[in-house]
Amino acid sequence: MPLLDRGRRIVAGYERLDSAEPRDRRRLIDAAEQAKEYSDLLSYRVKGTKRQQREEGAWVGLVPFGLHIVNKRTRKLSHDPGPWRIVLLIYRAAANGVSTRTIAKRFNFAGIPSPSGRQWRAGMVQKIIHHPVYEGLQVEAAEGNSRVSRPYRNRHGQRVSVLDEGVEPIPAGLVRSARLTVSGRVQRGTGARKAKHLLAGLVRCAGCGGSMASTGESYRCGRVAAGAHCPAPAMALVAKLDAFVTESFLSRLDSGDSEDDLLGVVAKSWNALSRPRETEAAREALDALKEAEGARERLLRDRQAGLYEGADLLFYELHDEAKRDLEAAQERVSVHAAHVVDISFLLDSVCLQETWDAADLPMRRDLLRLAVARVTVRKAPRPGAKFVGEERVAVEWLTEA
Template identity: 45%
Template sequence: MSAASSYASGVCEVPLLGDTIGENLDRTVRRLTDLIRCAACNRAAPMMSSSYTCMSTQGGSTCLAPASVYAPAVERYVVGRWLDRLTSADPEDPILVVVADRWGALTKPAETAEIEEARAALKAAEAQMERLLRDRRKGLYEGPAARFFEPAWQDVNRDMEAARKTLKATGGVTVDISFLMEPEMALEAWEAADTGMRRDLLRLAIVGLTVAKAKTTHDRARFDGDRRVKIRWATVEEV
């Protein structure tokens, strides 16, 4: 079994509470902080001790099945799913568009910001044009008001043309995400990254995830990610 497959298996032995934990469990730098939520109530599940735990356990709220999951176990599972999702993606898979866009924003923020500004300007001009046409159909530019339509129409066309020229001039941001599409390279990139970069890498493709409460002592002792975790993958609509 390859390293990537081992990560992605989703089933690993988990020390019971009280066993020695060798990994740093600093809750402020955990990889899934702000991504993970309780499946039963959809509340956040921040780090508490060595586990991600439903916020309802802190009092003041009720959850019928508050989730708590050992941090290294669920993190290992999510990393495996992330590796598997990207390295098995078809070149035409929309998620690669999202990943490339987010990787560009992460590694080339200035260029990406310029493109986003141009896109926003074009979108605003298009929206203004639609409003003008809609108002005209409603009769708001009839009679004495007719003289105001042509200047407004010329202004919005100038804005749209300027935005298009700016967007064309930027040429787009060229990024290489091939290293995330090949299993060994992706795993090497993950293992070489520090905690901050690992958090960013996961968020290239993952929007959030929920974890369900373990139903039995056996479930708590032997974490099964496929049964307990649901991952929400990023879509092009969120770019």
């Protein structure tokens, strides 16, 4: 044991064992190894059970707001009538352009209890809007530090329903409209949320690192606009900054070659923007391939750990099935990989300029975001100084982010 090797002393009060006693040392080591084996086996069984439950569409974990488990055996979900009406209100309001903060304020004013039983917050509303369960989909934890759940895919790369038979999810069109509106890509009504400037959401203040608000004819440090402090608040005229970033974008693409990583990023982004259905199908194929590879690796690790000892026939049956799934997933990926993305118009300076000139503001915003991650603006050296983009602006490309 590492602790004993470093000279640490271990005392087990209940068993009356002391690592300082030579006769107790082996008993402590054996007990620790047995406990580790039991813990590993228990963890393996729990993970396997949860994986199987997800495959079958059984809900694992706490039940989301607005739903309840209708059958304890299948653990399928159904509407909880009262809270479900609140969920519908959230999606409809968001789709109509009402901000998540306004939705929360209205619920609090009306005395509607939140999922936690306390005050509603914008984050709660946004979490409900983006949660896959309201589409009727099984979920799993996202990778990394993200707290947002993502749709679960079975070993064939397919999404799994968690709703009981006859239970309808939020309509797909309403879900899409609400999410796009909340993310700012689609605007509803005539509210102030409508993006009126090319770089809205991309510009950052170098003084504090916060976003810059587009107000009137200028981009200003968002902290200062909100009445807070910034050590070096940046400000730039909309026309000047838009023109500089546009020129940087057009020049950057025009100077690219076949070895430029940014062109690969642009191709993927343009494919997702112009062919959403094909892009989703390709993503599902890649997810299926990843799951099939993982299933085969888990099977081989389990056999190496001795879990199939004395059951060779079962192992080979499962191995053949995993191999077939892997080959089918590879075939799906190869089919989608055969589609070539045509971005030639983005690489020809004349075509790109013509496309840019003919595009409306939403299209220009989408084109710019194919390559630009963020734009950072520094404070002018003195009041009234001439705007020099090369000295005050840093354009960060997606390959650098």
